[in-house]
Each structure stands twice: as C-alpha cells, then as structure tokens.
Amino acid sequence: MNSATGIVAVATEAGVSVSTVSQVLSGKRPVSAATRSRVEAAIEKLNYRPHPGARSLRSQRTESVALIVPDITNPFYPLVAVGIQDILMPQGYLLSVNDVALPSRTVSETLRHVLARRVDGIVLTTYGCTPADLELIAQSGTQVVALGQDIGVSGSDYVDVDEAAGIGSVVEHLLGNGFRRIAFVGGEREDFTSSLRHSGYREALLSAGLGVDDELSVFTSFTRDGGAAGARRLLELDTLPDAIVCANDLIAIGVIDALRARGISIPGTVAVTGYDDIEAAGLITPALTTVDNPAREIGRTSARLLLDRLNGSVDNVTRHVRLSQHLVIRESSTVVPH
Amino acid sequence: MNSATGIVAVATEAGVSVSTVSQVLSGKRPVSAATRSRVEAAIEKLNYRPHPGARSLRSQRTESVALIVPDITNPFYPLVAVGIQDILMPQGYLLSVNDVALPSRTVSETLRHVLARRVDGIVLTTYGCTPADLELIAQSGTQVVALGQDIGVSGSDYVDVDEAAGIGSVVEHLLGNGFRRIAFVGGEREDFTSSLRHSGYREALLSAGLGVDDELSVFTSFTRDGGAAGARRLLELDTLPDAIVCANDLIAIGVIDALRARGISIPGTVAVTGYDDIEAAGLITPALTTVDNPAREIGRTSARLLLDRLNGSVDNVTRHVRLSQHLVIRESSTVVPH
DNA sequence: CTCCTCACGCATAACGTTTTGCGTCGCCTC
C-alpha cells in the first residue's frame, strides 16, 4: 500500500547496488548522470523515503532538537519556538517542544526524557536547572544553547538580553516621572533571570542616589497568580509603594488584578510596569509600560548558534550573543502622582 | 566519557547474552531474579540507555507524535500542545510542534516533513489542508487525529466542539440584549472552522425570525490584523451594524482596534464578541464576551484517541468526540443600546 | 603495446536493537 520497503528495493528496481543508491542520495561520491537518473526514477516510482531510524543508527545523529521551556503558556515562549523553527526546519530538523510545567514535572525529568531520545541539541531555558542537570548535560555530550545565562558547560553558547539595563530603564523612567517609593515583584527567588532583574532594579535606585528598602522587594512566581500574590504582600505594608516594577508582564497583570480588587487606581495611586511586551501588555487597561523582549529573534539566534555546533564548525569556546531591547511606554506608568 | 557503547557492552559486563538484556528491558519473557539484578547493575554501571534509532529500526515506530498548527502564536494552540503533552509524555513519546505559518510554509510541506520523519501519529489542525494532503496521509498509513473536522481518512478520529451552537449562543445573547443589526467577521473564507461559525451565526438569526444580510458578513484571516481589516470593510457600509460577532478572539481584538481608531464606542455604539476565551480576552478593555474553547482538554482528548490507535486497540471506524463549551459574558456586549 | 590513472560502481561490514526457535537443566509425577 504505502512506501515500499527500503533502499534495496530501490536498488533492485534501478538495477544498481545499494551503495550506489546511497551515493545518489548523499552526493558524497560521483555518480554518472545515466545511473543517477535511473535511480531517481526508481525512487520516484516506489515513493521511497529513507528510514530516519536506520540513518540515525549509522550516523549517531537524530536531526532533532529539543526546546525546554518552563511554561509554554507564557506567550513569550511560543515566539521563541517559532524563531527556532525559522532556522531549523529548512535544514530538515524536527523541533520538539517540552514544557516543564506539566503537572509535577521537573527540569531533570524533562532533560532525561530528551536525552534518552538522543536529540542532537537542546535549547534550554535555565529556569529551575540544578547543578546535577548541568552535569548530566556535560557528560551526555549533547550540544546545548542556554537562554538567559551561561550554564558553564564547556562548549555551550548562550543568548541573553541585558536584563539589568532593561529593568534599569524602567526604573529611570519611573523616577523621571516623579515616582519615588518603587517596589519590585520578582519571579522565583532562586531564578537567575529574576535575580538579574532584581539587581537591575536595585542598582538603578542606588545610582540615582536613592536607598533600597528590602521590604519593597517580594518574590513569587512568573505567573499571573504569582503577581497577584506578590501584590497582596506589598499591600500589607504600612505605607504603599507608589510604583511596582514587575519581573515580567504576567506578574504585572496579576499585580493589576490584585490592586484593582482593592480599588486602587492605576497609575493614579500606584504605577505598574512589566517586562517582555507580550501581546496582552498592550491590551490590558491600563496598557502596560514594559520592555520588549525580542523573543523570536532570541529563538533564531539560539538556533543559529546550535546549528554551527552541530555542523562542527566551532571550537569549544563559549559564545555569547546579547540582543538589544527597548522600553515601551504606555499608560500604566505615565501619570505623574500628586 | 559518556554512556558506553550499547546493549552488547551491558551483556558482556553482566556475563549474559544480548537477548537476555533485551528481555530484562522489555519484560516480554521471564528472567530469573538473580540474572535480572546482575543485568540491572551492569546497566547502572555503564549508564546504558537504549538507542532509539536502533529500536525504531526494528520496531518501525519512532515513539514520536507531531502537532501541526496554523499559528503557534495564537494562544489557543500552546494550550492544545500542553494538553497533548499531559498524556503523551508520560508514555515516553516526544512531541514535535510544527507551525505552518512560518514564512511561506504550507501544510503540505509541513506534512511531508513530519511524514519523512516517520512520526507515529499526527494531531492535525485541518486549516489549509488540501485533498492532496489527505491523500498523502491516507497512503502513508500514519495515524491522524484531526482537530475541528472529520478529514475523511479511514481510521482517523476527530475532536471538535459544537461551533455552530457556540456562535449561536453568542447571537442569542446579543439578540436578548436588544442588538438587531449583527455583523460577522470570519477567518479565511475557505476555512472549515470559519464557515462552521458563519453558519452558526446565520442559523441563529434565521431561527430568531430575522433576515440575513450578506453584506454584513466579511471574511479575513484569524489574526488581529485580519480583524482590523475586516472591521474597516464593515465601516464602509451605509449604516453601521450595532454588533459584530467575530470568529475568534484575535479577530475581535483587531476589530476593537479598528473601531477605536475611528472613535466608535464599544459596546455603546457597537458591541463586539470573540471566540476561544484566550487570556487576552479578559484583559482587553472592554473585556470581551466570548465562548470558552477547552483547548487543553482538546489536546488531551486528541492525544488519548491517538494513543488508542497506536496501541492498536481500535478498529478502523472513525471516532468523534465533541467537547462542550459555554458562553462567557463580559463587558463588550452587555450594554443595551438606545 | 603497455602501463597508469581516473571515474564509476559494487560488496561488505558495521550501527544497536528485538524476536524467535532451540537447547538445557532441574524437578515433578508416576
């Protein structure tokens, strides 16, 4: 019914040897034009497609790449995924998207899962990655491109944006608009991205000659619910902040939920800012001031770095690409208080 | 450095034959406890992991499934993806997510790509699927679960929601609120989902005893920009509609963009409704009346259907699961006009 | 005419599994 057996069927049909068919396919050895066309005719006639399993058995490559993300439901990550596809799919690679946030799944499990499948490369969101995981990666020999930080595995590249500068520009913008008591709601406390954004916040305040009140920093999770929980903690303070800088847009949206539930006007009483510039940031009321995070370009760049490695054209230095971003000013921070 | 050669290394290490190791792994034949533990020790010691390529060479299965979606950037689809992962990942399957909307990519190409990789099954969004594509699927013998419509391939299942009823409930709600001149903005004209939602709209009007004015139906694409374009066409009419029913939330958001750009108040002058209940629907101002579309459950269901097939426990009837949904009433439709 | 050199094609040996038909051994039954 369907595609006939394999390369030997093609060889028989074309009256040549198996190796010749293989050579026609790979082009690694010269084949006369006449033979080539006989083989091609046979391939066409039998509707032959090479068996990727057999191929990978020989070559020890699977022509597939895994993307590991903390939460594909965060609209930032699908964009990363399409960026990767932009580059990888034309080369015949298959991209598998693996979401860690499935019920009670961990990075280690997910990593084991994709390593067991012998993917050629991994684009890894570092969130939740333990030293044991890095050890696993290192000894597996699989190529990895990290998103957001250097994972310190030899021969692995990473791509990031200047998080501290990004958050810094948000804080400066708020200061410029007269906000002074500026709070911060981060993601998971141990998360690297979260702490980068937190230091950016601290440094911006310090370099403006202001003090940093630790009471004004809370950590939660990179989700809408997390943001709401964080905001409620800030609302217990004796004196409210007049602005809340959030580590991503989802958190900011949650913060807005919580403030609004308390009847607090935004930005009249408290300004709120986000990070990533997901689509919802422009839709919510008030529209969210945020930092655009070039997700698709991050995906493309990481795929290119990975591809270089897979083609073996890189020595084992660690390469680092830093993409640029810019502040997006919207309503949630524009009104000057009092 | 890394995981040693293969099953024969394990066999040697444990002092047994290759087949015995295989039997320990698969459990398809009894193995004495003593032997089993020697083998397990060897596996542990050598950090052995079976080679999936070799395995699939024998078994003719890849333990992988492809999801083909029109646009992963539409927040509906990532949810479908995690739903599929919920079911498939625990079984050791790898899910590859394939976005058709990459620059100038077609369903046929994407299909060929995943079929060439010999995936065991495909979860297919029918959007943009030609008869030739279906032919390709049928003769490949790959298991397919379709989303949204029966693709008519023997032995393929599909899962959908009652689109017509969903849109119908929107229209009834609008009629109940006094809206009378109700327009419709669809996705691509030839898209099946789009036309289902369109018929739902027509039928609801007819069964309420109202006429259907074809001038009030426009088709565009399932995106925000598409929605804006559609709205602009409606705005050229001599008399404005007083409500616009959109085929999905993205379109509705675009419609709101366009209306707002013309200074038209929503829902005061024109009400707008969406479909899917993506997160942004609750965030935009005015919050969007819409129909919740159980994306994650759609993913889970389709994965279960696929798994049944892959386990061979189904004869070749076409199974159909219809999931339920409900109207979500928000501000964009609640004000009664005049 | 002989020898060398290409250009082309072939046979064969991996690659790492799973499956299946056969031993072999020990023990039970009569």
Added chain:
DNA sequence: GAGGCGACGCAAAACGTTATGCGTGAGGAG
C-alpha cells in the same frame, strides 16, 4: 528410574542505512 514439563537463557536473523576498500573499464601517455 523414565518421561515430561517449566523455567530460563542463548544464538542468529532481521530492521534500513552509510562508509570503505576494491575491482573494472576506458582513455591517455610513453
């Protein structure tokens, strides 16, 4: 003590590729 039977383990044959070392003509150089 003979026969039978279970339980366990092994060898070998696939599965479909790609890489590699050789063979064989044809044609050119001497």
